[in-house]
Amino acid sequence: MAQAASAIRYLRRNGRLLVGIILLLILFLFAFVGRLFVDGNDAYPLSAPANLAPTLEYPFGTDSQGRDLLAVGVMGTYLTTKIGVVAGSLGLGFGTILGFLAAYYGGVLDTVVRWVVDVLLTIPSLLVLVVIASTFQGGIDVNGMALVVALLAWMWPARVIRSQVLTMKQRAFVRVAQLSGSSNLEIIFKELMPNLLPFLGASLVGSVTGAIFASLGLEALGLGPMREPTLGMTIYWVMYYGAFVRGMWWWIMNPIVIIVILFVGLFLVSAGLDELANPRLRRRV
């Protein structure tokens, strides 16, 4: 109880975090409560009359392939978030392991990891993902999409975690643990990890954002799961069927509004968490 009260008091001071959480909560309710009321099958072609402007029966209208756009919004939010969370977690997990190993053991391993990360970070990852995804010819599903995106989602975490561990390695508490005979694994899991948890939390939001960003880009280019109504695929179909020339604003605005809420929410949460994880930022304007 007391903890909850102090959390609420903290949120009132950290406005960004509060607004970000509210925005994401709205989307969460839309996607998960929405699934209770909306038949997910309506998000697939030929489930409704085509090209309808919003009516009472179809409050969000329908698209040219006869999808109910309310169902598309609900399913799209769910699927895209799922891709982002899976790919972001995989990327962060792999990056954390690499960063830890590189910083803790140093030597050749560190040099190799640093070089690979440096090289990969200068390459526009979307283009590499295009090459990878194009070998699947659109025959990819939502899980496959998450895996493809995860392939290039680990470099930032690896670099950032590495530098965090490097500074922490020199601290007294790690020295004490070493002198008292703890093994390397014990030090990593019992001394270093707990101290990095808030930091890892903040990084997770960043990697999820990056993963959603990448998946949307691939899907808009036509390399996503062709059958699934993800947000990026909706944008692809909007352009494919020329919704602009036909003035179908309900179809165009649907993914745009959701994506804007999603990214602004994620950005605010990540900025807010940075402040939480890094108390030195707290007093900055």
Next chain:
Amino acid sequence: MYFLRRLLMLFLVIWAAATLTFFLPRISPRNPIREKLIQMSTQGGYIEAGIEEMIAAYEEKFGLDKPLHEQYWSYLKDMARLDLGVSLANFPKTVMSQIADALPWSIGLLLTTTLISFVIGTILGALIAWPRSPRWLEYLVAPLMTVSAVPHYIFSLVLIYLLAFRAKLFPLSGGYTIGTVPSHELSFYLDVIKHSLLPALSLVIVGIGGRALSMRGMMVTIQGEDYMTLAEAKGLKGGRIFYRYGMRNAMLPQVTSLALSLGFLVSGSTLVEMVFGYPGIGTLLATSIRQFDYFVIYGIVFLVILGIGVATLLLDLTYPLMDPRITYEGK
């Protein structure tokens, strides 16, 4: 020493890009290029005449009867000579000629918009953080954040709908009016500019967002420095403190981030071009993805990575000019 290290790194990047486009089609369970050829031969029709030559070109390109390491070696040699092969969808055309047609469009758009958004964003960000600026500038922070957080092309979609479809101020898509023949006449140039304004506007607005925010952060940090207090105490003019003491010192991270964001910039503008149907590299990429034209996809990816590598290196080498505290010698 440093220069050599960076050069080696550039070399590694290019080698990695070439290796990726060599091995990926071979690791994949399907053979996309074979499938494409088979698909086209079963469709028959006008493409029939070219199919034998195409297979010949394809087999010769990869020398499929040779062992893998020899194929790899000849592929690397081709890439080094920028021989990117022939297009599958527009057969007799080479990949290089298709890219060469699209490249000036992209470079023109990207270069102008990056420069404009860099200058405006940097000055705007510095002004927002400056204590003596008008208060209303503070209200710009929230819209700037929104714009920088959302993917570029989402913003383009909104602009197309509002300014091109609703208000009919700009053409909906394309690089010039359909039906006109590209020429070096004034009317054609005006037409091109009219078509480029909306893509440029959306790239500039989005670009300003990120730059202004990071510049604002740097200026806030710098205001606590001792030399700023000293400059105030000496009674220097406000403008002089702002430009020579504040902005000059906050600039370097801006240039660094410009170098780091080049890749990101290209990815972003790829999708913006596609949304606007602007005839640059991004649209060419989107079209070749739709047509499963793998040589063009790989060629674009390889060339863009090469270009970004070189540009990053050049930007890196200008740091010592920007900030005398940095030197690459001695170490």
